[in-house]
Amino acid sequence: xxxxxxxxxxxxxxxxxxxxxxxxxxxxxxxxxxxxxxxxxxxxxxxxxxxxxxxxxxxxxxxxxxxxxxxxxxxxxxxxxxxxxxxxxxxxxxxxxxxxxxxxxxxxxxxxxxxxxxxxxxxxxxxxxxxxxxxxxxxxxxxxxxxxxxxxxxxxxxxxxxxxxxxxxxxxxxxxxxxxxxxxxxxxxxxxxxxxxxxxxxxxxxxxxxxxxxxxxxxxxxxxxxxxxxxxxxxxxxxxxxxxxxxxxxxxxxxxxxxxxxxxxxxxxxxxxxxxxxxxxxxxxxxxxxxxxxxxxxxxxxxxxxxxxxxxxxxxxxxxxxxxxxxxxxxxxxxxxxxxxxxxxxxxxxxxxxxxxxxxxxxxxxxxxxxxxxxxxxxxxxxxxxxxxxxxxxxxxxxxxxxxxxxxxxxxxxxxxxxxxxxxxxxxxxxxxxxxxxxxxxxxxxxxxxxxxxxxxxxxxxxxxxxxxxxxxxxxxxxxxxxxxxxxxxxxxxxx
Amino acid sequence: xxxxxxxxxxxxxxxxxxxxxxxxxxxxxxxxxxxxxxxxxxxxxxxxxxxxxxxxxxxxxxxxxxxxxxxxxxxxxxxxxxxxxxxxxxxxxxxxxxxxxxxxxxxxxxxxxxxxxxxxxxxxxxxxxxxxxxxxxxxxxxxxxxxxxxxxxxxxxxxxxxxxxxxxxxxxxxxxxxxxxxxxxxxxxxxxxxxxxxxxxxxxxxxxxxxxxxxxxxxxxxxxxxxxxxxxxxxxxxxxxxxxxxxxxxxxxxxxxxxxxxxxxxxxxxxxxxxxxxxxxxxxxxxxxxxxxxxxxxxxxxxxxxxxxxxxxxxxxxxxxxxxxxxxxxxxxxxxxxxxxxxxxxxxxxxxxxxxxxxxxxxxxxxxxxxxxxxxxxxxxxxxxxxxxxxxxxxxxxxxxxxxxxxxxxxxxxxxxxxxxxxxxxxxxxxxxxxxxxxxxxxxxxxxxxxxxxxxxxxxxxxxxxxxxxxxxxxxxxxxxxxxxxx
Numbered sequence: 004x005x006x007x008x009x010x011x012x013x014x015x016x017x018x019x020x021x022x023x024x025x026x027x028x029x030x031x032x033x034x035x036x037x038x039x040x041x042x043x044x045x046x047x048x049x050x051x052x053x054x055x056x057x058x059x060x061x062x063x064x065x066x067x068x069x070x071x072x073x074x075x076x077x078x079x080x081x082x083x084x085x086x087x088x089x090x091x092x093x094x095x096x097x098x099x100x101x102x103x104x105x106x107x108x109x110x111x112x113x114x115x116x117x118x119x120x121x122x123x124x125x126x127x128x129x130x131x132x133x134x135x136x137x138x139x140x141x142x143x144x145x146x147x148x149x150x151x152x153x154x155x156x157x158x159x160x161x162x163x164x165x166x167x168x169x170x171x172x173x174x175x176x177x178x179x180x181x182x183x184x185x186x187x188x189x190x191x192x193x194x195x196x197x198x199x200x201x202x203x204x205x206x207x208x209x210x211x212x213x214x215x216x217x218x219x220x221x222x223x224x225x226x227x228x229x230x231x232x233x234x235x236x237x238x239x240x241x242x243x244x245x246x247x248x249x250x251x252x253x254x255x256x257x258x259x260x261x262x263x264x265x266x267x268x269x270x271x272x273x274x275x276x277x278x279x280x281x282x283x284x285x286x287x288x289x290x291x292x293x294x295x296x297x298x299x300x301x302x303x304x305x306x307x308x309x310x311x312x313x314x315x316x317x318x319x320x321x322x323x324x325x326x327x328x329x330x331x332x333x334x335x336x337x338x339x340x341x342x343x344x345x346x347x348x349x350x351x352x353x354x355x356x357x358x359x360x361x362x363x364x365x366x367x368x369x370x371x372x373x374x375x376x377x378x379x380x381x382x383x384x385x386x387x388x389x390x391x392x393x394x395x396x397x398x399x400x401x402x403x404x405x406x407x408x409x410x411x412x413x414x415x416x417x418x419x420x421x422x423x424x425x426x427x428x429x430x431x432x433x434x435x436x437x438x439x440x441x442x443x444x445x446x447x448x449x450x451x452x453x454x455x456x457x458x459x460x461x462x463x464x465x466x467x468x469x470x471x472x473x474x475x476x477x478x479x480x481x482x483x484x485x486x487x488x489x490x491x492x493x494x495x496x497x498x499x
Numbered sequence: 500x501x502x503x504x505x506x507x508x509x510x511x512x513x514x515x516x517x518x519x520x521x522x523x524x525x526x527x528x529x530x531x532x533x534x535x536x537x538x539x540x541x542x543x544x545x546x547x548x549x550x551x552x553x554x555x556x557x558x559x560x561x562x563x564x565x566x567x568x569x570x571x572x573x574x575x576x577x578x579x580x581x582x583x584x585x586x587x588x589x590x591x592x593x594x595x596x597x598x599x600x601x602x603x604x605x606x607x608x609x610x611x612x613x614x615x616x617x618x619x620x621x622x623x624x625x626x627x628x629x630x631x632x633x634x635x636x637x638x639x640x641x642x643x644x645x646x647x648x649x650x651x652x653x654x655x656x657x658x659x660x661x662x663x664x665x666x667x668x669x670x671x672x673x674x675x676x677x678x679x680x681x682x683x684x685x686x687x688x689x690x691x692x693x694x695x696x697x698x699x700x701x702x703x704x705x706x707x708x709x710x711x712x713x714x715x716x717x718x719x720x721x722x723x724x725x726x727x728x729x730x731x732x733x734x735x736x737x738x739x740x741x742x743x744x745x746x747x748x749x750x751x752x753x754x755x756x757x758x759x760x761x762x763x764x765x766x767x768x769x770x771x772x773x774x775x776x777x778x779x780x781x782x783x784x785x786x787x788x789x790x791x792x793x794x795x796x797x798x799x800x801x802x803x804x805x806x807x808x809x810x811x812x813x814x815x816x817x818x819x820x821x822x823x824x825x826x827x828x829x830x831x832x833x834x835x836x837x838x839x840x841x842x843x844x845x846x847x848x849x850x851x852x853x854x855x856x857x858x859x860x861x862x863x864x865x866x867x868x869x870x871x872x873x874x875x876x877x878x879x880x881x882x883x884x885x886x887x888x889x890x891x892x893x894x895x896x897x898x899x900x901x902x903x904x905x906x907x908x909x910x911x912x913x914x915x916x917x918x919x920x921x922x923x924x925x926x927x928x929x930x931x932x933x934x935x936x937x938x939x940x941x942x943x944x945x946x947x948x949x950x951x952x953x954x955x956x957x958x959x960x961x962x963x964x965x966x967x968x969x970x971x972x973x974x975x976x977x978x979x980x981x982x983x984x985x986x
Contacts, residue, residue: 377598392634395660398627407623411671422668430661437637437656444601445641445649479559486561 004055007073010047010081011130017043018123025116034099037092037119044092044126048085054078069198070140079341079484080133080265083348087258088126090352093463094250095119097359102248105159118158122254125151132262138187138197141266145183145230148262149176152255156247168246175229175239183226189219203273206280213279220274220284224291227270230263232256232318233325234294244314249368252310253355256317261344264324268340271331281332288329293424296322300428303435309358309368312435313351316394319432320347326425327409330416338485339412343405345481346474350393350402353467356460357387364454370439375448382464383454384443389468393475395436396429400475500542501552501568501618504535504578505628508585508611512604522592525603529586529610536582540575548572548977550620550687558623563683567621571981572974573823577617577750580830583960584742585610587953588735591838593845595643602643605635606735613743617750622670622684625755629715629747630663636732636740644731645844655728659715666711666751672704673759686754693759693985705763708756709771716748717801718808719777726797734841737793741800742834746826749807753823757811758985768812772910775812778805780913783920787927792840792850795928799876800833802917809914810891812907816980818894821887823975828875828883828964835872835957839865843932846944852928857937862946866933868954873925875961878918883964883971888918 017040025036056075095102095118106114128147135141153176157169191197193215194205206216228236244252274284299318306312324343330336358368360383365372376384393402406429413422456464474481511528515521543551553569570578588606595602608631615628633656641652673689674682676697683689696704710721717725725745729737757764779802786798807829810822842865843858844850859866875882895911947954964971 377601396664397634398630403627403630407667407671410668411675414668414671415675426661426664426668429664430657433657433660434653437653440634440637441641441649444638477558482559482561 005050005053007051007054007056007078007081007134008071010051010054011127013047013050014044014085014123014127014130017047018120018127021120021123022117025120028116033116033119034096036116037096040119040123041089041092044085044089044123048082048089051078051082051085054081070137071134072136073134075485076265076268076337076341077134080261081130083261083344084126084129084133084258087129087254087261087348087352088122090356090463090467091122091250091254091258092119093459094253094352094356094359095122095248097356097363097457097460098248098250100363102159105162105165107161118155118248121151121155122250125155125254125258129258129262133265135266136199136269138190138199138202141269142180142184142187145262145266146180148259149180152176152251152259155251155254156243158248158251162246164246165248166246168243171239172243172247179226179229179236181226182222182229186219186222186224186226189215189222193219199269199273203276206274206277209279213283216274216277216280217283220280221287223270224267224287227263227267228291231260231267231321231324233291233321234298234318237295237298237318237321240318241311241314244317245308245311249310249355249359249362252314253352256313256355257348257351260317260321261348264328264340264344267328268331268337271328272337275331285329285332288325289418289421292322292325292329292421294322295319295325296424296428300431300435304431306435307370309354309370309373309439312370312439313354313358316432316435317351319428320394322428323406323409323425326418326421327412329421330412330418333412333415335408336412336416338482339405339408341485342408342478342481346393346401346405346471349467349471349474350390350400353386353390353464353471354394356464356467357383357390360456360460360464361454364452365449370442372449373439373442374446376443376454379448379450379452380454380456383456386464386468387443388440389471391436391439393471395433398475399472401471401478402475404475404478500535500539501570502554504532504539504618505568505611505615507532507535508607508614512607512611515600515604515607518600521595521600521603522589525589525607526586528607529582529589532610532614533582533586536575536578539570540579543570543572543575543974545572545974545977548981553620563685563688564623565621565685566624567685568618569620569687570618571978572976573750573753573978574617576823576827576971576974577746578614580746580827581610581613581617581743583956584738584830584834587834587838587957588738588742590953591738591841591950592733592735593841597642601638605639606739608632608635609639609736609739609744613739613747616747620686622674622686622689622755625686625751626663626667626670629744632740632744633659633663636728636736636744639736640728640732643733643736645733646731647727648731651727651731655724658721658724662711662714662721665707665714669704669707669711670755672700672707673755676700676704690758690981690985693761696759701760701763702766705756705760705767708760709752709767712748712751712756713774714748715751716745716804716808717778718804719774719782719801722778722782722801722804725801726794729797729800729837730791730793734837734844737797737837737841738834741797741837742830745800745804746830749804749811749822749826752811753819753979753982757819758982761985765814768814769906771808771812772906775805775808776910776913778802778808779917780920783917783924787920787924789924790852792843792852792855792928792932795924796833796836796840799836799921799924800829802921803829803833803876805917806888806891806914809895809910810887812910813891813895813898814983815894815898816976816983817890818898819979819983820972820975821890821892821894823979824883824887824964824968824971825891827971828887828961831957831961832872832875832882832884835868835954835961836876838954838957839869839872842947842950847941852931854938855932855941856935857933858941858944859933860937861942861944862933864946864951868947868951868958869933870929871958872954873929875958875965877921877925881962881965883961883968886965886968
């Protein structure tokens, strides 16, 4: 068995090695950097299945464990981060021509090495985030992730849209960090600790006004709301998603969002354990969930740019996830969130990969570029169809099971209004996801040329589409890894 | 056997998409499925009753979720309907413009979805299979439809998607209303422990189910998606959707809502009666006003759902068996009508009454077939529709209280006028299309030749079930008696 903390170390070592190698590598070998990154992360991914899971913490803890939990939940999200990063690197390889077009360099391949290396560091940050059970640890890992995104979003520095996205992301990211830290100081001031479990215990002792606690919670929620793209903290999303290099958009919408959600789960669990705050916390989360569902799904309907459409759709999906967060009192809600995110990973990364492939051949990422894809590239079109159906939530795809679990969690906790709003927005979702299907199958192609697909990409697309179906029929393997050991909630519950 | 029944169309669709000859593959798969269904029918021990041919594969044990197939008399009748209509639909499919493999694959997927739903004894897969048909319908209408096909495709898809998710809410609510250690998606187990459902939430769950299923069945006032979609859909898609898929909701009410929530079902019978009168009278009058054959058939298929609801609202064995038999009969007759309408459109390019007339002269066989199918739809003796409607009316009327003219008797009396309404629009449609003056341009039309066989198949089964309804009643009765016994 491997100590779980070594996984992050291994990822960091991989990243540093890639940086050094990249500095000395010949220009033509830059793609090799990505290849090595994929291989290195792949090894860590396999190793993660041999990592020792720490049992639920009972009683007061000292030392390293104060910051770092390696429960089944944390391990699940570590694997999640690794898989996401691997696929993002594969997308980046497909995307390299576009990046080259927008950066200076003496050679054609100069300056592209970091584009493959930085995601590896982001991955380490995401993995720490998965284990963080202390506000300081959460903050540090969150910043590691965010700062690498500050570099990656405006990476195509000769492209004004990418730069605009970078500025927006930088300003709003910094602002959200500010909110988060300010909230943490309030909680620290009231409880005298930054450890989540101890803070929860201290909060339960507090009598008198709950205002300061709620204020702190709201500030933290604001900070995390930016990360998960919840309404009303979503306004950066469409522009940044559209402007950023597509692989980075994919990374933002999957990795960053998942990281935000695991932190949110741990924080909300802590606050829910305080009887005095429970109802208000649930009410706040429900309100945000309703707003996010409605805004994300309705605003997606008129979009014509696919990246922008997926940006709004990612807001919509945050809404479904928030439905489950508001139901976190239920025994299965946390695993519902994890499962939903797993499905979201498969279908979103699949769509972004196909977007990049199609954009390479047709020169743009509007829905119109997908016109008649069913005739030009039946295989790609079918894979995109699978992704869209899964995002819409058609049964026998993983997306449906995700929605199924989330709705079950909401109904079990008696959130009928949330469930009803969710149902209506699903209808909107069908409309805009099928818009893509319509373009691919109803409309005539813009050009006749077929779309070339590299072998590695073809393999990835096939694997992702197959997994969407497989887990859509047989979701047990994912749930088993989640329920193999007590989830995040136990850490807090043990202290209750 | 049942697994094969679901797999055959799916595998055939996959083979077609991978390059197998589309039409041959699809027709062989449909024929094979009809054969398999007949075998299953022959192998069913009706004396023994209950669920047979069960197949179980655990999917999520901790949720009580299995891939669980099995049939009783009711599902066998529905499977037979699916197999017959699928074969007829694939048979009458005209030469396809454009992507032929996709067209037949879509038809096979709709068929597989319906088969899976009718053969499932697990609530989850019962639901999931039905949804399989949603996307093929969208593609079929959107790509190969006629008229305002895009609007119709969007409307049916979004409407049905919302309806399905409302249904999902209801089913989830049903699942969660059992005590924690009794939760399961196994329909057979649920039926045994129906009394454990939390009494406080029964009515709410029933209403959600009624709304969800009702949208899928085009229950008044949620019927507006149906006529336009059926009018625009290519004939085989309309046959499968109106003939088979729409029966899923009724089947669900019978198999899930009625046995599990018997008290709520009776509690809201009055509401259902009002809505079904809306189906029969309001939509019936709207049908009379239609000026195109396809729209008229679309509205008529909505209207006829009213009778089936009336049978379900009777809560006795006669009326409910009649409803189940009517599901079968209506499926066949509406499929025949849409097939004929498709043939007319194929030849003339229009279905507007004003432009047609006298078509029976150049096409006597098609005209005769339409006449028979129209008589069946009206409910004339000799056809299965008559046998089942008479059961529905007797059952419903009989269920009234001792005091004269209880709610259901009033509803039955009103519903009887529906027969007159059907006669009016069907005969008007017949006259407008096949009788009267023929326009010069239609005199050269060719009658159907080999395509008379699918029509003969549909009409022959209708006649068979009309003259010998006992064959089917014998199958349906034990299953329905079991549903009604739940109190």
